[in-house]
Amino acid sequence: MAEKTEIALNLQNVNAGYGDTQILNDISFAVKKGERLAIIGRNGVGKSTLLNTMMGLTDMHSGSVELFGNEIQNLPSHERARLGLGLVPQTRDIFASLSVEENLISGARNNGRIEQAFSLFPRLEERKKNGGGQLSGGEQQMLSIARTLMGEPRLVMLDEPLEGLAPVICDMLMDVFEKLASDGKHTIVLVEQHAELAMEFSDRMLILDNGEIVFHDETSKVRENPSILERHVGLGIS
Amino acid sequence: MLRLAFDLLLIGAGIAAYFIFPDNLGFVTRVLIMIIMVLSLDLVLGYAGVATLGHAALYGAGAYGAGLFAIYYSPDPLTGLLVGAMAGGVTAFVSGLILMRANGLTLLMLTIAVAQIMQEIVNKERAITGGSDGLLGIDMDPIMGVYAFDFFGRTGYWYALVVLLVVFFALKILVASPFGNMARGIHESAPRMRAIGTPVYWRLVAIYTISGIVAGIAGALSAQVTELVSLEAFGFALSAEAMVMLILGGLGRLYGAIIGTIIFMVVHHTAASIDPFNWLFVIGTMVLIVVYFVPEGFMGLPVRLRRWMRWQK
Numbered sequence: 001m002a003e004k005t006e007i008a009l010n011l012q013n014v015n016a017g018y019g020d021t022q023i024l025n026d027i028s029f030a031v032k033k034g035e036r037l038a039i040i041g042r043n044g045v046g047k048s049t050l051l052n053t054m055m056g057l058t059d060m061h062s063g064s065v066e067l068f069g070n071e072i073q074n075l076p077s078h079e080r081a082r083l084g085l086g087l088v089p090q091t092r093d094i095f096a097s098l099s100v101e102e103n104l105i106s107g108a109r110n111n112g113r114i115e116q117a118f119s120l121f122p123r124l125e126e127r128k129k130n131g132g133g134q135l136s137g138g139e140q141q142m143l144s145i146a147r148t149l150m151g152e153p154r155l156v157m158l159d160e161p162l163e164g165l166a167p168v169i170c171d172m173l174m175d176v177f178e179k180l181a182s183d184g185k186h187t188i189v190l191v192e193q194h195a196e197l198a199m200e201f202s203d204r205m206l207i208l209d210n211g212e213i214v215f216h217d218e219t220s221k222v223r224e225n226p227s228i229l230e231r232h233v234g235l236g237i238s
Numbered sequence: 239m240l241r242l243a244f245d246l247l248l249i250g251a252g253i254a255a256y257f258i259f260p261d262n263l264g265f266v267t268r269v270l271i272m273i274i275m276v277l278s279l280d281l282v283l284g285y286a287g288v289a290t291l292g293h294a295a296l297y298g299a300g301a302y303g304a305g306l307f308a309i310y311y312s313p314d315p316l317t318g319l320l321v322g323a324m325a326g327g328v329t330a331f332v333s334g335l336i337l338m339r340a341n342g343l344t345l346l347m348l349t350i351a352v353a354q355i356m357q358e359i360v361n362k363e364r365a366i367t368g369g370s371d372g373l374l375g376i377d378m379d380p381i382m383g384v385y386a387f388d389f390f391g392r393t394g395y396w397y398a399l400v401v402l403l404v405v406f407f408a409l410k411i412l413v414a415s416p417f418g419n420m421a422r423g424i425h426e427s428a429p430r431m432r433a434i435g436t437p438v439y440w441r442l443v444a445i446y447t448i449s450g451i452v453a454g455i456a457g458a459l460s461a462q463v464t465e466l467v468s469l470e471a472f473g474f475a476l477s478a479e480a481m482v483m484l485i486l487g488g489l490g491r492l493y494g495a496i497i498g499t500i501i502f503m504v505v506h507h508t509a510a511s512i513d514p515f516n517w518l519f520v521i522g523t524m525v526l527i528v529v530y531f532v533p534e535g536f537m538g539l540p541v542r543l544r545r546w547m548r549w550q551k
Contacts, residue, residue: 055433056432057429057432057433076432076437077429077432077433078431078432078433078435078436078437078438079437081432081433081434081435082435086434087433089430089433093427093430095422095423095426095427095430096426097422097425097426097490098419098422098423098426102419102422103419103423105416105419106416106419106420106422106423106431106434106436107434107435108416147434148434150434151434151435
C-alpha cells in the first residue's frame with residue numbers, strides 16, 4: 001500500500017481495553033513523520049494499553065488507527081509490524097532460551113541488519129552467544145530494542161524503556177533514541193515515567209489520565225508552564 | 239566440537255547396536271522408528287510449545303498411506319516412504335488449519351478427536367483398510383531393487399537407521415535455522431512474535447505440517463518393516479507414550495527425544511518380559527521420579543549432577 005500522507009500515525013475516537021473492560025476512552029491524536037512524541041501519566045492510566053492497542057494486542061472496541069495513511073485497526077499484529085510499526089514492550093519479553101543472536105534473528109526481516117544492531121549496541125555483540133535469560137536488565141533492554149529494530153520499523157514505540165535501569169544505562173539508551181530520532185527514518189513514541197527525560201527528548205507531549213487524553217501539545221508549552229505536569233501527573237519539575 | 243562428537247557417537251551407536259543385539263533386531267528397529275515419531279513430536283511440543291495428544295493421527299496416516307500404496311500401487315519402499323511422508327504432511331496441514339487456532343485444553347481435546355476420527359474412518363472402510371483386522375498383504379520389494387527385507391530384520395534395521403539419521407540431521411539443521419528460532423520464540427511468547435512481524439498461525443501450521451511429514455515417515459517405516467498396519471497406529475496409547483518418552487528425555491532437545499525413547503522402550507521391554515501385567519507400574523514410577531527430580535528430563539541430568547557435586551564441596 002502506498003503512503004498517502006505526512007502523518008505517521010493517526011488515531012481517531014479509539015475506545016479499547018481487555019475483553020469487555022474499557023481502558024481507553026475516545027482517544028484521538030496524530031503523530032507526524034519524524035516527530036518525537038512522549039506519552040506520560042500516572043501508573044495505570046492506560047499508557048501501555050494505548051501502545052498495545054496500536055500494536056493490535058488489545059481488544060479495540062471502536063475508532064480507527066492509521067499508520068502511514070493505511071488503516072490498520074483490523075489488521076493482525078504481524079501485518080502492522082510489516083507496515084512499519086515496532087513496539088519495545090515494558091516487559092521486554094526476551095526469549096530466555098534463545099541466545100542474543102537468535103533473539104535478534106527471530107525479529108529480523110533482513111539478517112544483514114544484525115551488524116547494525118551490534119553497532120548500535122556493542123555490548124550485545126560481546127554477549128551474542130549468551131542466553132537471553134543470562135543478561136542483566138540493561139542488556140535485556142538493549143536486546144529488546146535491537147530485536148524490534150531488526151523488523152525495520154519506521155515508527156518505534158518504546159514502553160518505559162528506562163524503568164529500573166542504572167543511570168549510566170539510561171544515558172546510553174537515551175543517546176540511542178536520539179540517534180534513531182535524528183536519522184530521518186524513524187518516528188518515535190516514547191512512554192516514560194521520568195517526565196524530565198521525556199521533556200528533554202520529545203517535540204510533543206501527551207498526558208493520559210484515567211484512559212483519556214488530558215493534554216496534548218508541543219513540549220515547549222510544558223517547559224514554559226510546568227504546572228501542567230503538576231496538575232495532571234502530580235509532578236513538580238525542578 | 240562436542241556436538242560433532244555426539245553426532246558421531248549417535249552414528250557409532252546405531253552401527254554398534256546391529257552387532258550387539260543381532261537377535262533383537264526387530265525390537266531395536268521398533269526403537270529407531272519410535273525415535274523418529276518422538277522427534278516429530280519434539281518439533282511441535284518441545285520447540286513450538288504446541289501440546290498434542292493426537293500425534294498418532296499423523297503416524298497412522300503415514301502407516302496406512304504407505305501400506306495402501308504398497309498393496310494397491312507399488313511395493314517400492316522408497317516411493318512408499320515418500321507417500322507415507324506426504325500422507326502425514328497432508329493430514330497435519332489439513333487438521334492443523336483448525337488445530338492451530340486453538341490452544342490449551344481445547345487444543346489437547348481437538349488433537350485427540352482428530353486421531354479418534356481417523357481411527358474410526360479407517361475402521362469403517364474395512365473393504366480397503368482391513369478394519370479392525372489391520373492392513374494385511376503388504377509385501378515390499380527390495381530397497382533400490384537390491385536389499386530385500388529378510389526374516390531376521392537385518393535390512394529393516396539398516397533401512398530404519400539410515401532414515402533415522404537423515405531425519406535427525408535434517409531436523410538438526412531445521413531447529414538451528416531462523417525457522418527453528420522462530421518456533422522457540424513462539425513457544426516462549428506468541429504475542430511477542432506477532433508484534434515483531436511473525437504470522438504465528440501460519441508458522442504453527444508449517445511446523446505442524448513438517449512434524450506430520452516426519453511422523454508419517456515413522457508410520458511408513460513401521461508399515462514397510464513389519465508389513466502390517468493395525469488400528470493401534472492411530473491409538474491414544476501411542477500418542478501418550480510418545481509424549482512420555484519426550485518428557486523423560488527432555489523437551490526441546492533432539493537428543494532428548496532419542497534418549498527418552500530408548501530408556502522408555504528398554505524399560506518397557508524389560509519390565510513387560512518380567513511381569514507382563516504390571517509393567518506400567520515401573521514406567522509410572524520412573525516418570526514420577528524424573529518429573530519430580532529432573533523436570534528437564536534425562537538431558538538435564540548432567541547439569542543437575544554438576545550442581546549437586548558443586549554443592550557437596
